[in-house]
Amino acid sequence: MDALLHITTLHYLVLGAALFLLGVIGVLTRRNVVIVLMSIELILNAVNLNLVAFSRYWQGMPGHLGGPGALHGQVFAIFVITDAAAEAAVGLGILIAFFRNKETVNVDEVNLLKW
Amino acid sequence: MFLTHIYLIPLFPAIGAALMFFFGRKLQKGTVSAVCVGTIVLAFLMACGAVWQYTDWAAANDHKPYEKILYTWLGTDTGHLTYQKSDGDSAPLQADAGFLLDPLSSIWLLFVTGVGMLIHIYSTGYMAHEGGYYRFFGYLNLFMFSMLTLILANNYVLMFVGWEGVGLCSYLLIGFYFHRNSASDAANKAFIVNRIGDAGFILGMFFIAWMAGSLRFIDVTHFARANAATLLGNPYITAATLLLFVGACGKSAQLPLYVWLPDAMEGPTPVSALIHAATMVTAGVYMVARSNALFVLAPKSMTVVAIVGALTAIFAASIGLVQNDIKRVLAYSTVSQLGYMFLALGVGAFSAGVFHVFTHAFFKALLFLGAGSVIHAMSGEQDMRNMGGLSEKIPVTFRTMLVATLAIAGIPILAGFFSKDEILWKAWNSSPYLWAIGFATALMTAFYMFRLIYLTFWSPSRVVSHEIEHHIHESPASMTVPLVVLAFFSLTAGWLGWPASLGGSNHFEKFLEPVFANHTEATETPASPEEGPRSTEYLLMGLSVAAAFAGLFLARNAYKTAGKGYTEPIAAAAPPLYNTLLNKYYVDEGYDYVFTGRRKLGDFRLGVMGLGEASSWVDTNVIDGAVNAAGSITRSSAVVSSWWDKWIIDGVGVNGPAILARMLSYPARLFEWGLVQWYALVMTAGLVGFVFYYVYH
Numbered sequence: 001m002d003a004l005l006h007i008t009t010l011h012y013l014v015l016g017a018a019l020f021l022l023g024v025i026g027v028l029t030r031r032n033v034v035i036v037l038m039s040i041e042l043i044l045n046a047v048n049l050n051l052v053a054f055s056r057y058w059q060g061m062p063g064h065l066g067g068p069g070a071l072h073g074q075v076f077a078i079f080v081i082t083d084a085a086a087e088a089a090v091g092l093g094i095l096i097a098f099f100r101n102k103e104t105v106n107v108d109e110v111n112l113l114k115w
Numbered sequence: 116m117f118l119t120h121i122y123l124i125p126l127f128p129a130i131g132a133a134l135m136f137f138f139g140r141k142l143q144k145g146t147v148s149a150v151c152v153g154t155i156v157l158a159f160l161m162a163c164g165a166v167w168q169y170t171d172w173a174a175a176n177d178h179k180p181y182e183k184i185l186y187t188w189l190g191t192d193t194g195h196l197t198y199q200k201s202d203g204d205s206a207p208l209q210a211d212a213g214f215l216l217d218p219l220s221s222i223w224l225l226f227v228t229g230v231g232m233l234i235h236i237y238s239t240g241y242m243a244h245e246g247g248y249y250r251f252f253g254y255l256n257l258f259m260f261s262m263l264t265l266i267l268a269n270n271y272v273l274m275f276v277g278w279e280g281v282g283l284c285s286y287l288l289i290g291f292y293f294h295r296n297s298a299s300d301a302a303n304k305a306f307i308v309n310r311i312g313d314a315g316f317i318l319g320m321f322f323i324a325w326m327a328g329s330l331r332f333i334d335v336t337h338f339a340r341a342n343a344a345t346l347l348g349n350p351y352i353t354a355a356t357l358l359l360f361v362g363a364c365g366k367s368a369q370l371p372l373y374v375w376l377p378d379a380m381e382g383p384t385p386v387s388a389l390i391h392a393a394t395m396v397t398a399g400v401y402m403v404a405r406s407n408a409l410f411v412l413a414p415k416s417m418t419v420v421a422i423v424g425a426l427t428a429i430f431a432a433s434i435g436l437v438q439n440d441i442k443r444v445l446a447y448s449t450v451s452q453l454g455y456m457f458l459a460l461g462v463g464a465f466s467a468g469v470f471h472v473f474t475h476a477f478f479k480a481l482l483f484l485g486a487g488s489v490i491h492a493m494s495g496e497q498d499m500r501n502m503g504g505l506s507e508k509i510p511v512t513f514r515t516m517l518v519a520t521l522a523i524a525g526i527p528i529l530a531g532f533f534s535k536d537e538i539l540w541k542a543w544n545s546s547p548y549l550w551a552i553g554f555a556t557a558l559m560t561a562f563y564m565f566r567l568i569y570l571t572f573w574s575p576s577r578v579v580s581h582e583i584e585h586h587i588h589e590s591p592a593s594m595t596v597p598l599v600v601l602a603f604f605s606l607t608a609g610w611l612g613w614p615a616s617l618g619g620s621n622h623f624e625k626f627l628e629p630v631f632a633n634h635t636e637a638t639e640t641p642a643s644p645e646e647g648p649r650s651t652e653y654l655l656m657g658l659s660v661a662a663a664f665a666g667l668f669l670a671r672n673a674y675k676t677a678g679k680g681y682t683e684p685i686a687a688a689a690p691p692l693y694n695t696l697l698n699k700y701y702v703d704e705g706y707d708y709v710f711t712g713r714r715k716l717g718d719f720r721l722g723v724m725g726l727g728e729a730s731s732w733v734d735t736n737v738i739d740g741a742v743n744a745a746g747s748i749t750r751s752s753a754v755v756s757s758w759w760d761k762w763i764i765d766g767v768g769v770n771g772p773a774i775l776a777r778m779l780s781y782p783a784r785l786f787e788w789g790l791v792q793w794y795a796l797v798m799t800a801g802l803v804g805f806v807f808y809y810v811y812h
Contacts, residue, residue, distance in 0.1 A: 028796050036792075107791050114789030 012053035019046035033098065033105045037091045044084040048077040117164030118172060121183055121214045124161050124224070125263035127154040128256040135253025144248050148239045151252035155235045155259060159228035166221040173217075178629040180217030180333060182269050188212045189272060198324070201351065206328030215269035215332060219630045222469060223266045223401055226476045230393045231259050233597035237484050238385040240593030241491060245383070251291060255389070258284035262394050266401065270331040271320050274402065278316065278366065281395045282309040288390060289382040301378035308375040312365015316402075319358030323409070326351050332405060339408035346412045356409050356416035359402060360423075367399030368450045369427045369457060374703055376450055380442040384487030387442060392449050392479035397472045400456045407465050407631055421461025421545065425552040428454030430700075432559035436566075437685055437696045440497050441486050444567050448523065449479060451556060455538055458553060464541030466627040470612045471538055473623070474530035477608050478522040481601035485516035488590045488598065489571060494583050499567065503677070504576035508587045511595045513572050515602040520568050522605040524561035525663045530609030536659050537614060540652050550655070557659055561666020569674035577679045616652050 019042055026039025055073025058066035095105070102109055131154035139147060169181055190209035197205040216224070235255060242251055261280025268274040283306070290302030324330050326349075327338040339346065346352055363369070368376040379391050390396070403410060403420065410417055428451045435447035452475050459468030490497055492509050506513045522531040535557060543550035578584045589595065613619025673684045686693040695701070708714050712724020720728045786797065 024799055028792050028799065110791050111789040113787060 009053050009057045012056075013050060016046045016050035016053065019043075019049065022046075031106050031108060033095050033107055036107060037088065037095065040091070041084060041088060044080055044087075048080050051077045051080065116168075117161055118168045118181060118216065119183065120161075121165050121181075121216060121267065122185055124158050124165065124228070125260050125267060127158045127161070128259035128263065130154060131256035132253050132260060135249050135256065139249030139253055142249060144243070147249045147252050151256050152232070152235045152239060154256060155228065155232045158259065158263065159232045162224045162228040165216060166225055169216050169221060173629075180215050180629075182213060182215050182333060184211045184213035184269065186212055200328045201326050204328065206324075208324075210270050210272035210330055212273060213269035213331075214267040216267065217630055218627050219401070219404055219469065220266050222473055222627075223397070224263070226473055227259075227262055227266060227394050230476050230480050230601070231262075231389060233600055234385050234389045234393075234480065234484065237388075237487070237594050237597040238383075240591045241385055241487055242383065243591075243593075247291065251288075251383070254284055254287045254291070255385075258288065258390060258395075262398070265398055269333070270329075271323065271335075272330055274405075275313075275316060275320065278362075278398060278402075279313065281390070281398060282306060282313070282366070285309070285379070285390050285395055288386040289379045291382055291386065295381070298381040301375070301381040305375040305379050308372050309365045312362045312372055312399075315358040315361025315365070317362075319355045319362060322351055322355035322358065326355065335406070336408040339412055343412060348414065349412065352409055353413040353415050356406065356413045357419060359406055359409075360416060360420055363399030363403050363457070364423065365399075366402075367396045367453050367457070369399075369423050369454065370430060371702075373427065373431065373450045374706060377443055377446040377699070380440070380446050384442065384483060384490060387446070388480045388483035388487070391446065392483050393476040396449060396453055397456075397476065400453070400460065400468060400472050403457070403460050404465055404469055404630075407460075410460070411463070417461050417463065419461070421458050421542075421549060424454045424457030424459075424461055425542075425549050425556075426454070427451070428458060428556040429552050429559070430454075432556045432563065434696055434699050435563045436559060437683060437693055439500050441489065441499050441502075441567065441571065442483070442497060444499075444563060445479070445482050445486060448482075448560065448564065451560060452479065452523070455535065455553065455556070458542055458549060459538040462541050462545035462549065464538060465631045466624040467534065467537040467541050469627060470623050471534035473611075474522070474534040474605070474608050477601050478519040478529075478531060478605040481515060481519040481598060481605055482523070484594070484598055484601065485512050485519065488512040488594055489516075491590055491594070492587045493578070494586050496579075496583060499570040500681075501577055501579045502571045503574045503578065504572070505587065506572040509589045511589055511598060515595075515598040516572075517568060518602040519605050520564045522609075524564050524666060525557055525659055526667075527660055528606075528609075530605050530607070532660075532663075533609035533612045533614065536656055537612065539659055540655055543651070543655055554658065554662060558662040558666050561663045562670050565667045565670035566674055569670055570677060574674055574677040574681075575679075577677075577681075616649055616656075 023039045023041075023043035023046055026042065027036050030036050030039065051073040053073075055071060055077075058070035058073070059068055061067065061070070098110065099105060128151075131151045134150055135147065142150075172181055173179065188210055190207055197207050200206045235252070238251065238255065242248055245251070258281060261277045261284055263277070265274050265277025265281060268277060286302045286306040289305050290299045292298045293302075320330065323335060327335045329335060329338070339352075365372045376391055376396070380387055382390075410420070431447045431450035431454065435444050435451065438444045438447060452471070456468045456471050456475070459465070459471060488509065489502070489505065489512060492505070492512070493502060496502065518529070522529040525532045525535045539550055539553045539557070542553050576584070578587075610619075612621050612623035614621055674681070683693060685696070698704075709722040710724070712720050712722050712727075714721045719725060785793075788794075
């Protein structure tokens with residue numbers, strides 16, 4: 001069927017970048033620690049999107065350059081997902097330790113090292 | 116017996132002085148007189164006995180001097196105290212309390228005790244109405260003790276003790292009327308000027324001790340005579356003798372240290388007679404005569420002595436021509452006659468000089484005592500301008516003073532003629548110039564002495580007030596008897612030295628021969644001038660007599676008719692010369708400007724004291740100023756250093772890096788805020804940087 005626009009790899013990359021950017025902005029600007037963790041997940045997922053998009057691209061290439069077996073990106077994405085899960089677990093653990101100590105979930109107040 | 120107890124001769128007056136010191140105030144005048152005069156009479160008798168015995172002893176003992184040593188005063192008997200002589204050996208430093216009697220000291224002993232005795236007797240009359248009677252006699256006795264110690268000493272050190280003692284007594288006696296400023300000033304002047312001479316004496320003693328290894332007269336004379344050939348002209352001997360002569364100049368009032376003697380007339384007249392005419396001032400002559408063995412080895416010193424003596428003689432005589440105070444005339448006369456004595460010693464005529472001392476003692480003491488008698492008669496008036504016509508009123512005084520004047524002027528037969536003539540003859544043999552100076556002085560001497568006689572006695576009376584005129588009376592016997600005795604000796608004492616040229620045998624010179632037996636080369640050395648022919652001697656003798664009479668006649672013409680307001684012939688002829696002479700050539704003023712430091716030019720002190728002040732100013736301001744400036748500079752540099760240290764080194768060097776570090780740390784601290792999101796931001800920024808790098812590189 002003819003679509004309004006043809007979805008190319010580029011669109012996926014742009015989306016990935018946008019999500020990445022949103023995630024970075026969230027990490028940098030949000031006060032709540034939970035939101036920061038969520039933003040980190042967003043970054044990681046943006047990266048996943050990027051990886052899968054490129055994997056699909058190389059799959060569309062002729063045989064000696066990629067071919068149907070060029071699944072490297074997707075495999076990497078599985079790893080990233082796993083890593084994200086582990087990291088989220090650890091992060092939440094830190095969050096709970098932090099909350100026990102400071103009774104707050106504001107990142108601003110993690111400033112014991114502030115001069 | 117007298118000889119072995121010779122130490123008693125000075126001891127008697129010492130006891131008298133001590134008694135006066137301890138008990139004098141409580142004693143009656145009669146007791147004081149008896150004690151003090153008695154001690155001198157005893158001393159005189161002992162002196163006569165000692166000299167009598169000495170002549171016998173000397174004849175039996177090869178005419179050696181008789182020496183009696185009581186104990187060793189300085190140093191030790193074992194000679195532990197040693198010093199190094201000029202030739203490298205070590206010599207013991209020793210001086211004894213010892214007494215020496217030889218012809219020279221015999222003569223001095225006799226006339227000092229004799230004239231001293233007469234003056235003591237005279238003083239009982241003269242000072243009868245004065246206060247401080249016991250003090251006067253105590254000082255007189257102390258003086259006799261010192262003078263006798265000086266004469267009888269057997270070594271230079273003990274002689275110096277006596278030397279200083281007579282200087283002290285001179286001070287005490289000149290300043291006897293200490294209430295008067297002029298008297299105490301004169302006493303100070305005498306002592307201080309004497310002291311200058313004493314410095315020379317001491318330095319001379321050092322040289323002698325260094326060269327000869329001993330200070331005893333016998334040792335020094337033996338040393339000098341034994342080494343005469345090698346020591347002739349030795350510079351150290353010359354130095355020693357010149358320094359001794361400086362001492363003699365101080366004590367015996369030669370140029371330039373004579374200035375104290377005219378001022379010394381502030382003391383009572385017997386003091387002037389004893390100390391400043393007969394005894395103390397002859398101490399210098401005695402010392403030079405005693406050191407004749409050394410002087411003979413130094414022809415240069417002898418020349419100096421002769422020239423200084425001659426110049427002093429004529430200088431003082433010229434001042435004496437115009438003085439108006441009777442005692443001043445006699446004082447300058449003394450200085451002049453002492454010049455004669457040194458002239459004699461300087462040309463090598465030692466016995467002639469000693470002879471003149473001997474005769475001079477008699478007639479000068481007589482002149483002074485006579486002047487005292489005149490002053491006593493005139494109720495204290497001393498200015499000759501206010502005297503006159505006293506010849507009938509005080510006949511004994513007049514006649515005795517006339518005898519003395521004839522003696523001093525050198526009228527034949529009297530004492531002065533023989534001694535003065537011998538000096539002039541010996542001076543001619545040495546140098547005609549010296550003779551000419553001596554001759555001119557003789558003429559002046561005759562003139563001013565007869566001027567004194569005429570103005571005082573033989574001219575119309577110029578006495579100022581009637582009370583004084585009515586009060587004029589002859590002095591009591593205690594005063595006139597000594598005058599007569601002295602007049603007798605002024606007449607006859609010269610006969611002891613009747614020269615061979617006039618048919619006598621000069622006993623005086625023979626008596627002194629052992630003392631002056633210096634065997635030097637008989638050449639033109641002043642030690643033994645060649646004798647000229649007899650005819651020259653008669654010619655000179657005649658000239659001297661002519662000069663004496665010329666002086667008499669000149670004085671007669673000028674002063675015999677001198678009424679009130681008479682004019683001096685010299686003042687009429689040459690007023691500037693008269694003023695100069697009257698003001699004593701302004702020597703005292705000159706010394707005042709140069710030495711005493713009392714004159715100022717504005718704020719600046721003149722003379723050597725001014726130099727001292729200037730040096731002190733330089734030291735305080737320039738030298739200390741430089742030191743202070745160095746200190747200030749050091750201090751300022753310390754200020755600069757401290758500023759540098761504080762601001763630059765500490766500020767820039769030490770604190771600078773610290774501040775720099777702090778400043779740099781501000782931005783650096785930003786990296787460790789402790790805010791997690793900030794870290795995340797930084798990481799992101801780094802990431803973006805990497806991305807840009809890879810994309811655009």
